[in-house]
Amino acid sequence: MSRLFDHYGAEGKGYAQPSPILPVSELNLPANMVRNQLPRWPRLSEPEMVRHYTWLSKRNFGIDTGFYPLGSCTMKHNPRVNEVVAQLPGIADIHPHQSEHQLQGLLSIYYEMQEMLAICAGMDAVTLQPVAGAQGEFTAVRCFQEYFRHRGESNRTKVIVPDSAHGTNPASAAMSGFEIIEIPSQEDGRIDLSALRAVVGDDTAAMMITNPNTLGLFEQDIAEASKIVHEVGGLMYYDGANFNAILGRTSPGLMGFDAVHYNLHKTFSQPHGGGGPGSGPIGVKEHLASFLPSPIVARREATAAEKEQAVDAFWYHWHAPENSIGKVQQWHGNAGAVLRCWAYYRRYGKELRTMSEHAVLNANYLRHAIHREAKAAGVDHLFVDGADTVVAKHEFTLSLGPAKEKLGISAMDVAKGLLDMGYMAPTVYFPLVVPECMMIEPTETESKETLDTFAKDFCKVLQLDAETLHNAPTTTPVRRVDEVYAARNLCLRHPFDED
Amino acid sequence: MVDQLPNLGREEEMLKEMGIESMDSLFADVPEPVRMIGDLPLPDAQSEEELLADARRLLGANVALGDQPSFLGAGLYRNFIPSSVFQLVTRGEFLTSYTPYQPEVSQGMLQAMWEFQSLVSELIGMPITNLSLYDGSTAAAEAITCAVRVHNRKAEQKDTVYISELTPPDRVSVIHNYCQGAGIEIKKLKHDNNGCINLESVHEARGSCAVYVEQPNPLGIIDEGYPSIKEIIGEHTALIVGVQPVSLGLLEAPGHYGADIVIGEGQPLGSPITGGGPLYGIFGCTKPYLRLMPGRIVGRSIDVDGKEAYCLTLSTREQHIRRHRATSNICTNETLIALMGAMHMSLLGPEGLKHLAIRNMAACTHLKRELSSIESINQPHHQQAHFNEFVVELPEQTTSCLAFLEKDGIVGGFNVSDWYPEKSNQMLLTVTDQTSKDDIDRLVQSLTTWTAEVTA
Numbered sequence: 030m031s032r033l034f035d036h037y038g039a040e041g042k043g044y045a046q047p048s049p050i051l052p053v054s055e056l057n058l059p060a061n062m063v064r065n066q067l068p069r070w071p072r073l074s075e076p077e078m079v080r081h082y083t084w085l086s087k088r089n090f091g092i093d094t095g096f097y098p099l100g101s102c103t104m105k106h107n108p109r110v111n112e113v114v115a116q117l118p119g120i121a122d123i124h125p126h127q128s129e130h131q132l133q134g135l136l137s138i139y140y141e142m143q144e145m146l147a148i149c150a151g152m153d154a155v156t157l158q159p160v161a162g163a164q165g166e167f168t169a170v171r172c173f174q175e176y177f178r179h180r181g182e183s184n185r186t187k188v189i190v191p192d193s194a195h196g197t198n199p200a201s202a203a204m205s206g207f208e209i210i211e212i213p214s215q216e217d218g219r220i221d222l223s224a225l226r227a228v229v230g231d232d233t234a235a236m237m238i239t240n241p242n243t244l245g246l247f248e249q250d251i252a253e254a255s256k257i258v259h260e261v262g263g264l265m266y267y268d269g270a271n272f273n274a275i276l277g278r279t280s281p282g283l284m285g286f287d288a289v290h291y292n293l294h295k296t297f298s299q300p301h302g303g304g305g306p307g308s309g310p311i312g313v314k315e316h317l318a319s320f321l322p323s324p325i326v327a328r329r330e331a332t333a334a335e336k337e338q339a340v341d342a343f344w345y346h347w348h349a350p351e352n353s354i355g356k357v358q359q360w361h362g363n364a365g366a367v368l369r370c371w372a373y374y375r376r377y378g379k380e381l382r383t384m385s386e387h388a389v390l391n392a393n394y395l396r397h398a399i400h401r402e403a404k405a406a407g408v409d410h411l412f413v414d415g416a417d418t419v420v421a422k423h424e425f426t427l428s429l430g431p432a433k434e435k436l437g438i439s440a441m442d443v444a445k446g447l448l449d450m451g452y453m454a455p456t457v458y459f460p461l462v463v464p465e466c467m468m469i470e471p472t473e474t475e476s477k478e479t480l481d482t483f484a485k486d487f488c489k490v491l492q493l494d495a496e497t498l499h500n501a502p503t504t505t506p507v508r509r510v511d512e513v514y515a516a517r518n519l520c521l522r523h524p525f526d527e528d
Numbered sequence: 529m530v531d532q533l534p535n536l537g538r539e540e541e542m543l544k545e546m547g548i549e550s551m552d553s554l555f556a557d558v559p560e561p562v563r564m565i566g567d568l569p570l571p572d573a574q575s576e577e578e579l580l581a582d583a584r585r586l587l588g589a590n591v592a593l594g595d596q597p598s599f600l601g602a603g604l605y606r607n608f609i610p611s612s613v614f615q616l617v618t619r620g621e622f623l624t625s626y627t628p629y630q631p632e633v634s635q636g637m638l639q640a641m642w643e644f645q646s647l648v649s650e651l652i653g654m655p656i657t658n659l660s661l662y663d664g665s666t667a668a669a670e671a672i673t674c675a676v677r678v679h680n681r682k683a684e685q686k687d688t689v690y691i692s693e694l695t696p697p698d699r700v701s702v703i704h705n706y707c708q709g710a711g712i713e714i715k716k717l718k719h720d721n722n723g724c725i726n727l728e729s730v731h732e733a734r735g736s737c738a739v740y741v742e743q744p745n746p747l748g749i750i751d752e753g754y755p756s757i758k759e760i761i762g763e764h765t766a767l768i769v770g771v772q773p774v775s776l777g778l779l780e781a782p783g784h785y786g787a788d789i790v791i792g793e794g795q796p797l798g799s800p801i802t803g804g805g806p807l808y809g810i811f812g813c814t815k816p817y818l819r820l821m822p823g824r825i826v827g828r829s830i831d832v833d834g835k836e837a838y839c840l841t842l843s844t845r846e847q848h849i850r851r852h853r854a855t856s857n858i859c860t861n862e863t864l865i866a867l868m869g870a871m872h873m874s875l876l877g878p879e880g881l882k883h884l885a886i887r888n889m890a891a892c893t894h895l896k897r898e899l900s901s902i903e904s905i906n907q908p909h910h911q912q913a914h915f916n917e918f919v920v921e922l923p924e925q926t927t928s929c930l931a932f933l934e935k936d937g938i939v940g941g942f943n944v945s946d947w948y949p950e951k952s953n954q955m956l957l958t959v960t961d962q963t964s965k966d967d968i969d970r971l972v973q974s975l976t977t978w979t980a981e982v983t984a
Contacts, residue, residue: 030836033643033874043880044610049890050965056778056889057913059752064780067878068650078874079612082640086621089636093620107624108532110576115802116614119587124600125804126942127591128934134589135803148569160662160805161860163847171705197859199852206709209852247557278555283562294860302864303637304627304824305660306806309860340589355701359603359665360804368587375579379570380530387533389554390542397546420554445632454630476534477542500832505632507837512631515829515841521656523646 031084034523038072069525088506089303090453096479098395100424100456100468101195101243103273103295105388108376111298111369120368125360129346130338135364136345138371139326142310145374149381150269150289151282152312154350156321158362162270165290165309166201166237171354172288172313172320173235173264174205179320179352182262185234189225189258193218193244193460198237198268207234217416218244218462220254229261239268240284241275241422243460243468244415245392255285264288264317272296273472274389274423277382281312288313297370308366323353324361387473388423391480395471396425398484408491411435415463424470426463432491433465440465442498445509446490449502452483530573591939593801597967598939601917601958602746603664603696604804605772605796605888608962613798613871617864627824627863631839632831638838641863642826644870651776651873651881652790653783654812658823660866661858664793665699667809668740668770669706670822670856671789674813675738675766676712677820677855682764684735688713691740692725694747696947703740717741723749723909723919730760738789742770743782746947747956748892748917749909750779758786766817773797773810774961775915777885789813794862796960798869808862808869819845822856887961889915891968895959898972904979908954917958919944924982926955932978938971 073081091097097104115121119134129136143155159165170188177185188202189210199209212224219242236258240248248254255265267281267289273296281289293299294307301307313321324347331339377384396414403409415426432438444454444467456468471480490498502508535542539551548554555563574582593606617623621636628634641659648657661667672689680686691703693716700714707714717739718729725741733739739761744750758767769782771792782790792810799807813821819842827841847854876884892914899905899920906921922929926943933940944954959968 032639033870034646036874038877041877041879043877043883044875046880046883046887046961049883049887050894050968051890053886053890056886056893058778058889059750059913061752061755062750062779062913064776064778067777067882068647068781070647070650070873070876070878070881072877072879073874075610075612075875078871079616081874082616082871083619085636085640086616086619087636088639089621089625090630090633091621091624093624097624097626099626102626104624104626106532108576110580112618112623113580114583114587117583117587118592118594119584119590121800121802122592122594122606123590123803124593124598124604124801124939126600126602126946127593127939128930130934131591131939132803134586137589138586145570151564161858163857163859164662164666167705167857196847196849196851196854197857200847200850200854200857203852203854204706204709204857206711249557249559252559252562275558277564277568279558279562279564283564292860300623300864301626301860303622303625303634303641303867304863305861306863306865307860338589340586355705356665356698357702357705358663358805359696359698359702360663360807363805364803365806368583372579372583375574375582376532376576377530378573379568380573381570382568383530383533383536386551386554387535387539390535390539390551393546393548393554394542418557420548420557422557444630448630448633453626453633473533473535477538479534502632506635507632507831507833507835509832510631510837510839511829511831512839512841515827515839518829519841520828521642521645521825521841522649523643 031081033081034071036071036073036077042072042074044075095451096475096483097453098455098469098471099453100470101270103470103472105298105472106474107298107300108373111372114372115365115369120365133338133340133345136326137340138368140328140345142367142371143326146291146310147312149276150312151280152289153315154318154321155310155312156325157310157367158322158358159309159311160358160363161307162290162292162309163197163201164357165311166197167204168322168357169266169288169290169311170202170205172317175320175352175354176317177234184232187232188234189228189236191220191238193242193462194237195268195270214462218242219246220248220250222250222253225254225257229257229263233261233263235264235266237266237268239271241271244426245421245424246416246418247422251284270295271423273385276385278385288317293366293370298373299366299369306363306366308363319351320354321350322357323349323355325350384473391471391473391475392421392423392425395469395480395484396421398481399487402484402488406488406492408488411491415466424468427467428463429465429467437495438498440467443490445501446493446498449504450486450490593939596937596939597970599941599957599959599971600939602942602956603793604801605916605960606801606962607796607960609798609800609872610875613868616871617868622867628840635838638826640867640870642828642838644866645826647870647873648810649812651773652771652812653781654790655814656818657812658821658825660862661809661811661823662862663807663809664770664791665702667791667811668699669703671768671791672703672738672740673706673710674817674821675768675789676710678817679737679764679766683737687711688715688736689738690715690717690733690736692717692742694719694745696746723747723912724751725753727753727756730757733761733765736765738766738768740768744772744775744915747909747919748914750913750915755785772916774885774888777881778889789817794869798872799865806862806865808865820855823858823861884961891959891963892916895957895968898968902976902979904983905975916960917956919954919956922953922955923979925952929955929978933974936974938974
């Protein structure tokens with residue numbers, strides 16, 4: 030075991046730095062602000078530090094380590110050139126408050142990304158400021174709020190979400206001050222139009238929904254749902270978490286949505302980094318454009334004087350939307366993430382559509398392969414499809430309900446068994462509408478061979494006896510972690526003996 | 529042609545095995561009226577080589593701060609990040625992992641984040657920290673909403689918080705957006721002419737839910753008045769202090785002068801400025817705030833064999849469980865940037881941090897002295913101690929000064945009128961550990977020429 034706080038080298042250890050311009054004695058520090066006890070940090074030399082973090086990395090599973098079929102998370106390969114691009118000094122070493130003259134490259138890429146995202150989603154205007162999907166949701170809902178205020182419709186206080194929605198949807202709307210109306214889904218997980226009709230009214234501000242839904246099914250009644258909400262004067266919000274399934278085949282705009290957020294860290298391959306950073310731009314239709322956070326990027330033809338610094342004959346500049354809600358992040362969003370996603374997008378161009386097609390191809394193929402291998406292995410009685418459908422979209426669900434009932438094997442047991450086979454486990458127990466749910470999203474960057482092998486290994490896990498699976502995993506750096514112990518014996522930082 | 533898809537060219541084989549006719553059939557469930565017809569109106573795919581050439585050309589049109597002497601900060605600070613940080617953070621096991629929901633195969637990131645919490649906790653003097661929020665501005669906003677949740681019941685000034693009137697408007701705007709849903713009223717605390725907090729005005733905040741100030745403050749001033757604040761506002765009003773983390777190598781940790789919540793822009797420790805993101809927001813607090821605080825937290829635990837193990841804990845505060853009653857909507861955060869922060873901190877060590885802080889403050893002190901030789905440039909807060917930055921009053925409009933400096937190959941300071949429109953001749957000059965004596969000489973020389981021109 031390597032622990033950072035076990036490293037207590039001699040005082041003064043640390044990487045060598047140049048001398049200060051002036052000695053400390055010449056700094057007029059206010060006496061009551063002087064720090065007397067330095068933080069009790071460990072002291073490591075570079076070789077020790079490198080070895081510690083390398084050791085830690087070996088105890089972590091990433092897409093680079095192996096197949097990562099985590100439903101709802103779109104764990105696709107992260108091309109390495111994106112990292113090279115994001116380290117160029119023209120992005121890593123620039124300040125958001127530099128003059129427009131000095132940031133024409135960044136501004137032109139922002140503009141290109143705004144345009145591309147608008148095209149892909151069928152929207153009219155885009156802001157890149159929100160730094161995560163949840164913040165995108167929050168930003169859009171704030172825009173809705175100001176839109177209604179502007180129209181004298183502050184009575185619209187309710188946001189409708191299906192019970193299968195991601196938790197961030199209701200959380201984001203509630204943070205803006207909206208009341209949440211949750212409506213039940215149909216048995217197959219699809220939207221229940223009669224339940225929707227029953228709750229819409231003069232107080233409806235919006236409906237938030239993802240399509241395909243969290244079961245991986247395309248909501249065929251989506252146009253009708255949009256119509257119902259629009260007829261009472263409400264707005265439609267598209268949660269872009271599952272955008273990878275439909276890019277180039279349909280768009281939120283075509284489905285009648287007024288606003289959408291994009292998870293650049295899903296669809297456009299910003300690496301997840303163990304939980305972030307992400308980027309959650311939003312796109313809106315014309316009637317909401319003036320409410321977007323400020324600033325966005327606009328362009329005009331460069332004047333003769335500007336030609337030298339201009340990129341491709343255009344002059345790019347910041348633009349404050351007229352009724353802007355202001356800021357949701359202090360600067361211009363996660364520029365570094367936007368740049369990575371720009372690099373990713375450039376390598377697909379119009380073939381982004383092929384990307385989505387392959388995401389759907391792989392999901393359907395894996396679903397098929399799992400059923401095929403289960404039959405061959407005689408374990409097909411242990412699970413059923415989470416939803417009755419001919420084709421899935423980018424992900425699909427299985428219910429391990431029968432395994433639980435017949436053998437006492439839960440979805441979590443199977444997940445842990447898969448860890449022992451060298452895979453990241455699929456998402457489990459979400460969405461809640463499927464009992465013992467396992468949600469599988471292979472993404473487009475896995476080969477047919479990987480999918481076939483995983484299908485076989487999945488069935489091998491189902492052939493294990495219940496006890497073995499209750500004890501799984503056994504080959505991982507640690508075995509099942511006691512989360513109750515963690516919550517009851519809170520230890521949130523390194524404890525010093527002296528404390 | 530796209531080169532990222534392993535099954536390109538094998539579509540028919542796979543479809544045939546599934547008994548599905550064509551790619552179109554995979555999308556047969558998309559009703560006709562909402563189908564997209566034809567190609568996306570986007571350019572052709574590029575090879576990696578073509579993309580890189582374009583990236584270099586376009587990003588080359590930006591002026592990198594390292595190319596010129598630069599004096600722009602105002603919340604983000606140029607720093608030096610040891611090479612090993614970049615080498616390690618791009619290891620695929622870290623870079624391409626998801627949120628550690630399966631702790632058995634995520635021990636590396638979980639332990640690294642627990643260690644991050646420990647490092648930050650020591651740095652800011654708070655017993656509890658989370659593993660990052662988006663940035664300093666959202667951390668400030670979430671600290672305020674958290675404080676209201678904790679204190680509103682007993683507060684005499686319900687739903688009310690007081691923030692320093694110097695808080696940059698962009699940050700106030702973020703705070704406003706986060707607060708308005710909960711109906712929180714934001715009132716301002718006054719500052720005296722010397723730039724320090726007006727303690728009389730702090731008295732008005734008694735009975736409210738929270739007070740928010742920054743140290744050093746947005747004008748770079750190290751405010752000596754802060755240790756009195758907690759005594760004035762009392763235990764039922766949260767003292768929230770925003771910090772520049774590097775300054776804490778010299779300056780007292782806010783946890784040691786009564787802060788209840790400490791937030792900060794983590795960037796100077798571990799992250800390049802990167803055009804303003806990704807950064808990481810520091811958030812730490814004392815125990816009464818624990819169960820109502822935002823963001824993910826790692827706890828140390830044991831596995832079934834009793835072996836030391838780490839996992840996410842207190843998740844019942846979070847959106848994936850609590851939905852609309854969650855303490856925050858945050859899901860994706862800034863873990864990888866926080867990891868860079870932890871790596872940087874572990875290489876610095878306590879004395880390294882202090883040395884780094886001294887370098888920052890020394891450069892600032894040196895520039896202040898050198899500039900005092902220019903008579904027509906006034907330093908309105910000259911008597912105060914500064915960290916990283918300070919305000920100068922110019923004999924002419926700041927815009928004209930900045931244009932002059934830009935022509936002279938210098939990235940000038942921040943135009944203070946972008947924050948406070950009436951201060952059109954003020955500039956916030958920032959130096960860091962990366963500012964050399966030569967850079968400062970160049971600036972002083974250029975400003976001498978400019979002032980001579982405009983005062984002639």
